[in-house]
Structure formats: C-alpha cells, structure tokens
Amino acid sequence: MQIEQTALPGVVILTPARFGDARGFFSESWSRKRLAEAGIDLDFVQDNHSVSARAGTVRGLHFQSPPHAQAKLVRCGRGVLWDVAVDIRRGSPSFGQWVGVELSAENGRQLLIPAGFLHGFVTREADTEIVYKCTDYYAPDCDGALRWDDPQIGIDWGLEPGHAILSDKDARAPLLAAFETPFTWEAA
Numbered sequence: 001m002q003i004e005q006t007a008l009p010g011v012v013i014l015t016p017a018r019f020g021d022a023r024g025f026f027s028e029s030w031s032r033k034r035l036a037e038a039g040i041d042l043d044f045v046q047d048n049h050s051v052s053a054r055a056g057t058v059r060g061l062h063f064q065s066p067p068h069a070q071a072k073l074v075r076c077g078r079g080v081l082w083d084v085a086v087d088i089r090r091g092s093p094s095f096g097q098w099v100g101v102e103l104s105a106e107n108g109r110q111l112l113i114p115a116g117f118l119h120g121f122v123t124r125e126a127d128t129e130i131v132y133k134c135t136d137y138y139a140p141d142c143d144g145a146l147r148w149d150d151p152q153i154g155i156d157w158g159l160e161p162g163h164a165i166l167s168d169k170d171a172r173a174p175l176l177a178a179f180e181t182p183f184t185w186e187a188a
Helices: 032-037 169-172
Strands: 002-005 012-015 019-022 024-027 046-052 058-064 072-078 080-087 098-104 112-113 117-123 128-134 143-145
Touching: 002 019, 012 046, 058 080, 058 169, 072 080, 072 098, 080 112, 080 128
Parallel strands: none
Antiparallel strands: 002 012, 012 112, 019 024, 046 128, 058 117, 058 143, 072 112, 072 128, 080 098, 080 117
C-alpha cells in the first residue's frame, strides 16, 4: 500500500498494490493491520455506496458532527471523480483550506479524510460509482453541509458556472462564514 501525505495534515492518499493478469486484477483496498503499522488506526463500522448517473454531479460538502463525527475512506468503483476535503477544525493552521484528488476505477487511489473535515466530490463521467468506509454510523441529527461553491473556500471543481447537478440540500447549504464549527483542532 502506497501512502502519500497531502497538503492537509491527516488527509492521506492510499494507493493499494494491484496484482493483475489476463483475467483482471486483485487489490487489498484496506488492511487494518498494515495501516496501523503506518500510524493509521481506524475502526470502520459502515460502508456506503452511491452511483451518480450524470457527469457533473456534485455531492457535498458534507460532514457529520460530534458525537457521531466520521472519518471516511473514499474510492471510486467505476468512472472518475474529483474528491475534495476541507479542514473545518477551529484553530487549525489549515482551517478553510482544501485538497482535491482524482479518484478513478483505473488509478485505484483512495482518499482518507479524518473527522473534522468536509467531504465532497464531483463526477467526471456518467455512472460513476463511489464506495466509502465510515468510522461512525449515519446519524441524521448530526448530518450537515456547507456550500460546495463557497468563494471563501474557493474549490476548483473544474465545472462551467451553472453546470453542477445538485441536491436541494447541497444547493441550500450555508456558507463557511455563517458556520459555527463543532470541531476543534488539537495540535500533536
């Protein structure tokens, strides 16, 4: 497993080795033991799976607040997506900063997003499939979102203005400036 740090401490790109032949490939996408040896010790309790029918579908920016905050490990099962994490931990030196990574069925990369970060993605191809693990169960009362196109955050989604396909929830989400974060940065 290749482990690559991003510009946001704690947000990590994991690229599992693939062993292939004429039939296809085999890949170990998660090994608690191997990752714990690398200092990543998480207990995933729920797997989620979504398919976005059209390219340009934006989902996010989502979070789940304490006491049910979630770390996520995101991968693409089919198609291509641009996956984004945004630091929303009060007091963090990287508060409001974002990192984006292309995940595809072909490249096999995964993005590990700790609790205290927003998560969102945009699909680059039709019928893109997203599979992700979570460290806590979904709790509707802790579910939240911020605006995907917040100018204060300034994410480059690679979309033409007005071409994002959004849910009502994501279209109505508040801006970062109006948000009181429930997360606090704890220096190592």
